Amino acid sequence: MFRRLQPDDSSATIYFDGRAIRCRPGESVAAALLAAGVDRFRTTPVGGAGRMPYCMIGVCFDCLVEIDGQADRQACLVPVADGMTVRSQDGTGRFGIQ
Amino acid sequence: MTHLQRESCELAIVGGGPAGLAAATLAAELGVETVLFDEQSAPGGQVYRNVEANAPRHDALAAILGGDYAGGLALVRAFRASGAAYEPESAVWQVAASGKVGVSRGGRAYLTRAQRVVLATGAMERPVPVPGWTLPGVMGAGAVQTLMKASGIVPDRPVVLAGCGPLLYLVAVQLVRANAPLVAVVDTSAATLAGTVRAALPLLPAFAGDLAKGLSWIATLKARRIPIHKGSRLVVEGTGRVEAVTFDSGGRRVRIATSLLLLHEGVIPNNQVTTSLRCKHVWNVAQAAWRPETDPFGATSSARVAVAGDGAGIGGARAAVHRGRLAALDAAFRLGRIGRDERDARARPERTALAREARLRAFLDRVYRPAEAVRPLDDDTLACRCEEVSAGELRGLIAEGFTDLNQLKSFSRCGMGQCQGRMCAGTVGRILAEGLATDMAAVGHYRLRIPVKPLPLAELAELGHADRNDKPVLEVADGDPSQRI
Amino acid sequence: MTRTDVIVIGGGIHGCCTALHLARRGLKPIVLEKNTVGRHASGVNAGGVRQLMRHTAEIPLSMAAMDAWERLDALLGPELAANCNFVGGVGQIGIAESAQELAWCRERVAEMRALGYDFEELIDADELKRLVPSVADICRGGIVSRRDGHANPFRTTQSFRLRAEQLGARILERTRVTGLEQGDGGWTVTTDRGTFGADIVVNCGGAWAWQAGAMVGEHFPKSHFASTLMVTSRMPHFIDPVVIGIDRVLSFKQTEAGTVVIGGGILGDPDLDAETAETVSDRMMESAATVYEFFPILRQATIVRTWAGLEALMPDVIPVIGPSRVASGLWHAFGFSGHGFQLGPIVGSVIADLIVDGVSPLPIAAFSPTRFTAEGKLRPPAQ
Incomplete structure (x- = not known):
């Protein structure tokens, strides 16, 4: 869906639903996921519909994912950190509740 | 991560775009103890997003983003040199009428007491609720521009831009420069070309550069043979993600297959905070949006709070700088750093410049009515x-x-x-x-209360600088009736 | 002038329910609401349907209300009843953390047994854990009332309103009472939208009820407060009962939508004249911290919204229900002091009984307006 203009500055790795994704340190988790072709960040709690970011500026909340175990994080506002674990947020999100 | 949690400041500025940067720079120069809280990790706002990293580059990205964008660097550098404090990655979740600002940074929330607050929260793209707009693959045009600026990421699959407004064409040209597979532009504005030219004529002497730029964007698209459709009644088609967009054009229904649909019907003020403060707002008919009512310095009906930039009504990045400076002058006056005469004298050139920008804005508002976003x-x-x-x-x-x-x-x-x-x-x-x-x-508008950004319960439980004795006493004979509800 | 038999002042749950019951009994009530139905405490409360740990004077009313909650279908019809999102039988639990709290629970249950009530039960740590698996191990037990539950307050108040309208009541929103006068032909109620005449007036004015009293020279305490609730985003279902603290500030429930509504003594700043209240973050810490401590499962929760609803507060923390002490044909039902929602289905029926039959089968003497002096002060309790 997207490509990087400079593919070679991807020196960090995050894990999205178990898959390793190379990304640029300091960029947002949302940008890293979109660059890696992810088009389903979460499913909605009411209808179970897939969503991906709409606004990229912290307004729409359709980029909500679970980051390092914490649900409801806005992927477009959180910078990537090497080794970060990201999960798509299904429905309400898990909030540590099984 | 631990961060300095400021207990107080004279002036809190919320937002690091042109208005916030200009306000902070001038206020700090005038001796006001100023802190700028920015949700982003670097100054620039959305319009100059990541400009410190991008502007010095002489590569493909710099060429794609263009000179106006790079011009934001001067603003950021002046801010960096001004002595104003910068708090990045800081979400403001409360601005109370008392001046108590709630901030969340690095997983910790704290309250800081500001004597004056300038909200420079800018604009957001107007939501465009057409059928299918929630499907993955539908984004705001500005969202993709943000991806370019922040991460150097561009679309590499068929993309269609639909909507109206200057940003639509700017993004189209940037996509073309980036060799993104732009399939078509669907212009939903009601204005005709002849009508636009007529409306633009009186502005020609003063804004020849701006108007020429707009024409050059269209010329670029024509030269690259990007089809520009006049369209209305957009529908997004797709199962699970966008597959095509359909629309009425020239008396028939047109269908264009695409994997990315970028919608844009102008921008609207980001006024969550002023609404939560119950500031007086007015409905701006020309811009089809609410804006807080402000005096010429941006002061709202909430005694300690001013708004600068697009948050007080869309005026654009250049106007935002002047509006930021006006808010800073007023803050310095109220905080006793300058007198009324100095404030007013220094305000005069800003106002003159602002009046000039307002003429261009009135033209843009007239030509780019958000037709698609306001139909039933x-x-x-x-x-x-x-x-x-x-x-x-x-x-x-x-x-x-x-x-x-x-x-x-x-x-x-x-x-x-x-x-x-x-x-x-x-x-x-x-x-x-x-x-x-x-x-x-x-x-009217929704009744909004704190938190104006969602706040983790854990951060609230450990709230820094909260007044633990701030609890009114209920005059009752037995127990606390508010506890068991 | 619009004439009818009964004017009800206030479109909260008790005003709407009063209109509903009066209409059921063949009267033509008109409800005058200054804002919109359920705007304040009726629509903006924690939605607790609670018999647990009530003032003993309220228990007969509360038990009758519980019967009505369990038969909402009969009162509202199936569709409107379903709209209330009432979840009964999940229980409300007072959680004891300290030995003192547990001792208090034991005394309370014994006191209730002595009064002939057995719906409050003492539970130990094991039973608490069975009912609320997510509770922290520091909790030692508590009291449960198993019939209790919760409902959506705004939707419930709307349902009462719609049912009242179906039965012939009229509800006039954005209609503010500015004067109340009794003459030979009955009551004249002036509003900013015209004048109304009626034989009987019922004052269900909530936090503003004292103003209606003052219009006829009958004075009540003016005190009021604004309880604040914090609401999380939707979470996976993890708890059925509603839990409240004994001494600790704790109160929360998980709604049908999955959001968790957290209260527990957080006071907003009420503004009676502006008819709103502000929520205050400084006061949310303690409640958030208690929840955090008692329910580790909520450590990741996100607060998305806060509310505050304006509510009248009587010094003895029980409502005013009964005839005016200065005028005939004027009835009061207000002052529920933060726990009137559960009584929602019953108070209107009591008032309708009083108006139509002259007597209520339920004991309401404790709520009499006569417990206040002419100046509106609470009389000292008789020895």
Whole structure:
């Protein structure tokens, strides 16, 4: 869906639903996921519909994912950190509740 | 990570775009102890997003983004040199009328007491609730521009831009420069080319450069043979993700297959904070948006709070700089750093420049009416993306006798989700206004309260600098009745 | 002038329910609501349907209300009843953390047994854990009332309103009472939208009820408060009962939507004249911290919204229900002091009984307006 203009500055790795994704340190988790072709960040709690970011500026909340175990994080506002674990947020999100 | 948690400051500025940067720079120069809270990790706002990293580059990205963008670097450098404190990655979740600002940074929340607050929260793209707009693959045009600026990421699959406004064409040209597979532009504005030219003529002497730039964008698209359709009644098609967009054009229905659809119907003020403060707002008919009522310095009806930049009504990046400086002058005056005469004298050139910008803005407002975003919604289109409330459901409630925006919210849950009504307030208001055969000014806005950004319970439990003794005493004979409710 | 038999002042749950019951009994009530139905405490409360730990004077009313909650279908019809999102039988639990709290629970249950009530039960740590698996191990037990539950307050108040309208009542929103006068032909109620005449007036004015009293020279305490609730985003279902603290500030429930509504003594700043209240973050810490401590499962929760609803507060923390002490044909039902929602289905029926039959089968003497002096002060309790 997207490509990087400079593919070679991807020196960090995050894990999205178990898959390793190379990304640029300091960029947002949302940008890293979109660059890696992810088009389903979460499913909605009411209808179970897939969503991906709409606004990229912290307004729409359709980029909500679970980051390092914490649900409801806005992927477009959180910078990537090497080794970060990201999960798509299904429905309400898990909030540590099984 | 631990951060300095400021207990107080003289001037708190919320937002690091042109208005916030200009306000902070001037206020600090005038000796005001200034702190700028920015949700982003580097100054620049959305318009100059990541400009410190990008502007010095002489590569493909710099060429794609263009000279106006690089011009933001001077603003950021002046801010960096000004002595104003910068708090990045800091979400402001409260601005109280008392000046108490709630901040969340690095997983910790704290309150800081500001004597004056300048909100420079800027604009957001107007939500465009067309059928299918929630499908993955549908984004704001500005969202893709943000991806370019922040991460050097561009679309590499078929993309269609649809909507109206100058940003639509700027993004189109940037996509072309980036060799993104732009399939078509669908222009939804009602204005005709002849009408636009007529409206632009009086502006030619003063704004020849701006108008020429706009024409050059269209020329670039023509040269690259990008089809520009006049279109209306957009529908997004797809199962699970966008597959095509259809629209009416020249008396027939056109269908264009695409994997990315970028919608844009102009921008609207980001006024969550002023709404939560119950500042007086007015419905701006020309811009089809609410804006807080302000005096010439940006002061709102809330005694300690001013708004600068697009948050006080869309004026654009150049105007935002002047509006930021005006707010800073007023803050310095109120805080005793300069006298009234000095404030007014220094305000004069800013006002002159602002008046000039206002003429261009009036032209843009007239030409780029957000037609597609203000037409009535189909019943099954989602008005509220978070809680998935459709236009039809809301119309049903209105038919049942609901007459109030907050009643609709309380009953249907529209506006109750994580976005806190940012994405649906205007749409639900429009549905209610239609249903009651009245105007937006009459139906008002959602009643918003803190937190104006969702806040983790854990951060609230450990809130720094909260006044632990701030609890009113209830005069009752036995126990605390508020406890068991 | 619009004439009818009964005017009800206030479109909260008790005003709407009074209109509903009066209409059921063949009268033509008109409800005058200054804002919109359920705008304040009726629509903006925690939605607790609670018999647990009530003032003993309220228990007969509360038990009758519980019967009505369990038969909402009969009162509202199936569709409107379903709209209330009432979840009964999940229980409300007072959680004891300290030995002192547990001792208090034991005394309370014994006191209730002595009065002939057995719906409050003492539970130990094991039973608490069985009912609420997510509770922290520091909790030692508590009291449960198993019939209790919760409902959606705004939707419930709307349902009462719609049912009242179906039965012939009229509800006039954005109609503010500005004067109340009794003459030979009955009551004249002036509003900003015209004048109304009626034989009987019922004052269900909530936090503003004292103003209606003052219009006829009958004075009540003016005190009021604004309880604040914090609401999380939707979470996976993890708890059925409603839990409240004994001494600790704790109160929360998980709604049908999955959001968790957290209260527990957080006071907003009420503004009676502006008819709103502000929520205050400084006061939310303690409640958030208690929840955090007692329910580790909520450590990741996100607060998305806060509310505050304006509510009248009587110094003895029980409502005013009964005939005016200065005028005939004027009835009061207000002052529920933060726990009137559960009584929602019953108070209107009591008032309708009083108006139509002259007597209520339920004991309401404790709520009499006569417990206040002419100046509106609470009389000292008789020895």
